[in-house]
Amino acid sequence: MSDMNYLEQLLDGMKVEYLPLGDVSKYEQPTKYLVASKNYSDEFATPVLTAGKTFILGYTDEVNGIYKASENPVIIFDDFTTANKWVDFDFKAKSSAMKMISSSDDNKFLIKYIYYWLNTLPGELIGGDHKRQWIGSYANKKIPIPCPENPEKSLEIQAEVVRILDVFTELTAELTAELTARKKQYNYYRYQLLSFEERDMEWKTLGDIGDVKMCKRILKSETRSEGDVPFYKIGTFGKQADAFIPRDVYESYQERYSFPRKGEVLISASGTIGRAVVYDGEPAYFQDSNIVWLDNDESIVTNRYLWHFYKIAKWFVSEGGTIDRLYNDNIKKTKIPVPYPNDTEKSLAEQSRVVAILDKFDILTSSITEGLPREITLRQKQYEHYRDLLLSFPKPEEVAA
Incomplete structure (x- = not known):
């Protein structure tokens, strides 16, 4: 079965309606009560989030103004980069440039379906201040909602799209975690092999x-x-x-x-x-x-x-x-x-042995043609392919234009 036939089967003849993002979601902007102090420590449990690439400023032990995303996951939309992140853990917000986006009606629109669709939008900055950027641009973007007149069927289709994309996302996450572990292992063996403890x-x-x-x-x-x-x-x-x-x-x-x-x-x-x-x-x-x-x-x-x-x-x-x-x-x-500084042949042989081991780790953790980075890149491309495919529902002429 082709990918497009699968999409058609998923819809099963149901219509798709394109609704403004502002109609299917709501957002909250951090207010002063959410602003955290600088009492950060890795020993604390709650991350403090900000806009930009930093994202997690640190961890706080504060208990007031915590956003309970573990109970109601949100999308954090970043005005600085027009990037968005899936957040299902409790946090405090530091930057007013972040918007916490949630579903306007959980019985009609899955927030994670909205998240995956947002990832298909080009991440281009729009002129104007941060608030107008969200309201004036992104709130008017049209999101495809399958058979909105039948909320039960619509949620079923949205959930299937989310399920498939979650599989690819989790695979990439597993590979990324594996890469992090291998880099730590690489660093450990590099120090061990180059310390020559108890050797000449x-x-x-x-x-x-x-x-x-x-x-x-x-x-x-x-x-x-x-x-x-x-x-x-x-x-x-x-x-x-x-x-x-x-x-x-x-x-x-x-x-x-x-x-x-x-x-x-x-x-x-x-x-x-x-x-x-x-x-x-x-x-x-x-x-x-x-x-x-x-x-x-x-x-x-x-x-x-x-x-x-x-x-x-x-x-x-x-x-x-x-x-x-x-x-x-x-x-x-x-x-x-x-x-073995006094034995050239033995010294070069030992250097060759050390290099052979470390080269394998380097290929595994750094190579874009052989190692884990290449595998992660391939899985990411696969995810993006299916994400764009599954969210490429037929468009009416007024939306396509």
Whole structure:
């Protein structure tokens, strides 16, 4: 049976009416009695919610002004982002930019059905103040309500849509929880494997195994918004380049000045200190002093071992300026554990063993092509496909327009 046939079977010839969201739901805006103090602690039970990406400010022990969402779940609509969240736990509200949306009639409209439909709307900010944004824009959006003249059948159809989408949502949640657990496991084993407790090990400084290098300075006048070779600044390091340099400049500088070899590990020396990226050998150029690398002796420490170590390195960061900075001397003073320092063959074999274990964890927790992140992305796309499909009821001409 095709997906569309299933939708038709679900409706069983029943009509769908598109009603203004303001007719099927009601909302409450936080008032002063709901505003929480800053007496927050993870030991307390009740979360304090705010607008924006932060969402949970902290946890409070207050008992007054608690919104009982565990008894009557609500949708929290965020004026700042036009995002909405499903909330079925008790909370206190901090921001007036949040709206607590509930069903206007539980005997006709399921609040979770409304929630899933809201997720199909584009999350674009609308001009005007926050209250008008909700009333003037979203309250007038038309939500499909199957056979509203038969509330019992309508609720049955709404419940089936919710049931199917809950399955996908729960699967994604399980995978996300699994990813969180694996990341904790990864961090634990990384520290354990790189501590070499009760094993032959020596702490060497990075200066003992190599020298800090950086690319020749590129002037802003030499960069372009489009071009042949991407130029990575500290803000785009490890991301998508937004500046480029001519190929002849790249080839000239690569030949005449310091340049990383394929496999060497670049690190950020300002801003987010110690962010590590393995150079893949493709044409690219890197901002001097802000992005550096250790020209290390791989007979002492391999590049891949160094990459894993950078994730737990205790850097000697120079503070007090406009931004924190990792100077060359700071890098050279940083200590790295080298196993079996007096036996090169045994040392490299042990480094290879450690790398093999940590690489598996890294793939599982970070890879977008093999690990859990890829699986979560696929499940999320599957959920969005069925959400949009199940909520794509036939539209009358006046709604379609």
